[in-house]
Amino acid sequence: MTQTLALGIDIGGTNTIYGLVNRRGEILTRGRLPTTGHATIHDYIAALKEQLHPILSETGYGNVQGIGVGAPNGNFYTGEIAFAPNLPWKGVIPLARLISDALLLPCTLTNDANAAATGEMIYGAAKGMNDFILVTLGTGVGSGFVANGKLIYGHDGFAGELGHVIAVRDGRPCGCGRNGCLEAYCSATGIVTTAREWLQQRTDNTLLRNTAPEDITARLIHQAALNGDAFALQLFEYTGKILGQTLADMVAITTPQAIIFFGGLAQASDILLPYIQQHMEANLLSIYKNKISILPSALPDADAAVLGASALVW
């Protein structure tokens, strides 16, 4: 094997996905492990090494140029993750160094959503775009803002936290310790919270009443909506309305050509995206109306983050 490879790792709140990627953006080997369930960061790193060391040995370490990692609150400048509300590890973790030490390869870290944005820009729905926003709708809400063809990292590397823009002033509590964050409403966990609130407050019939409230998931709400359940559809409309309102404000700042949606909840894009578009348009300043595309990720199987992370290596 003479080709040069990069290892891309996408660390989500629930799962870690990885892939060995060639320079054409083809994922040759892929796999996953749970992000949660490890007592400490060192146990997680040990589990990661246990899976990846055999793959790297078989491929030949000499064929792998390096490792790119996307993780929530990952900092491109410092290689650390810091106070990530959706990861099990608290405080500041020197993740790039820990992974590099464990796997004996150079490692570069960025925000998971910035990695996904890079993947979409090089290989996906944002190919050729200089100005776009990538929104990840998973356990949390993340984002990568691209302006003038470059990711906005900000002066300290922590820019692009759309999930922690206040969508509802004095709204429901967020994992970050504040109230009303977009993430508290429009993530997979956010729509489930709304479902449980409504099931308590309201009396209308819905398929979701067949499941104990604590067992309701975003996937279940999506299935109910696909079956025409009015309550589930209203949950998606409410979620899309809050997202659309907040995105209308973001358009006033960076005026993207497109907003691209990625992640677990975005798999319900057929239902969710039209609501987002409708409520974004209804809230846009007139000069922005009918100019901003709302698109699902163009990369299969949520490959964008792995591809984007791997692209950090080149």
Added chain:
Amino acid sequence: MTQTLALGIDIGGTNTIYGLVNRRGEILTRGRLPTTGHATIHDYIAALKEQLHPILSETGYGNVQGIGVGAPNGNFYTGEIAFAPNLPWKGVIPLARLISDALLLPCTLTNDANAAATGEMIYGAAKGMNDFILVTLGTGVGSGFVANGKLIYGHDGFAGELGHVIAVRDGRPCGCGRNGCLEAYCSATGIVTTAREWLQQRTDNTLLRNTAPEDITARLIHQAALNGDAFALQLFEYTGKILGQTLADMVAITTPQAIIFFGGLAQASDILLPYIQQHMEANLLSIYKNKISILPSALPDADAAVLGASALVW
């Protein structure tokens, strides 16, 4: 005269300021005319020509390389101003072409706040910064967002409209036809609107009751606050709170090193900026706390916009 000059023009909602600027950023000749009071855009252009033609003739047209203009809703890509709520002219105006035709020099247009941001970046408080936000607090609220050392124009040239981010959902009407925009609360007109509302709703004593409500100005509120008037100070705190809350959200997007304030209302910076900082900090996600500077413009006499506009020429 052998030096090469640029003519910078800053068109505000109330006044138009201009200056002949050399390459070192020195304003050699300056002047102003009212933006309002002209029946049509053509009358305004005629008034502009009447003032500027003698200056350009005396300087020698050959010594002036071109004209840079900053105006609300000015579009760098098209040279047009479009649907500017704070200018007297409605619809789409090909301003760069009209000025170029009148003064027989090439003309480049940008948003007034983007022009000010360019001025601060080259000559002022943002010298050496790659990531900052310039906020203009005048008749309206404008902004220039700089990331990776470049102004964010967005895909269509209209990015950076902080004044039209929704600060209060379903809040008071804005000149743009929507409700709750930051501009409706935190511009010079916004603080006057709040004053009039409070004077009607409340009974506390204040120096502002010595003036008829329709004659109250932002300058008068500033003077009262400087005299220790509690009501006027509360008006500034309320305005600073809404600005601080909204800017905390903006920090989560572009994470600037500094936010720089410019314009008429920013002349009250000794009173207003501490309130903005206090409420921004109280609303920031923890990773951003105590990292973002709140600064007044470092350029005298509101020169930033004229200098920035002139810098478009080089």
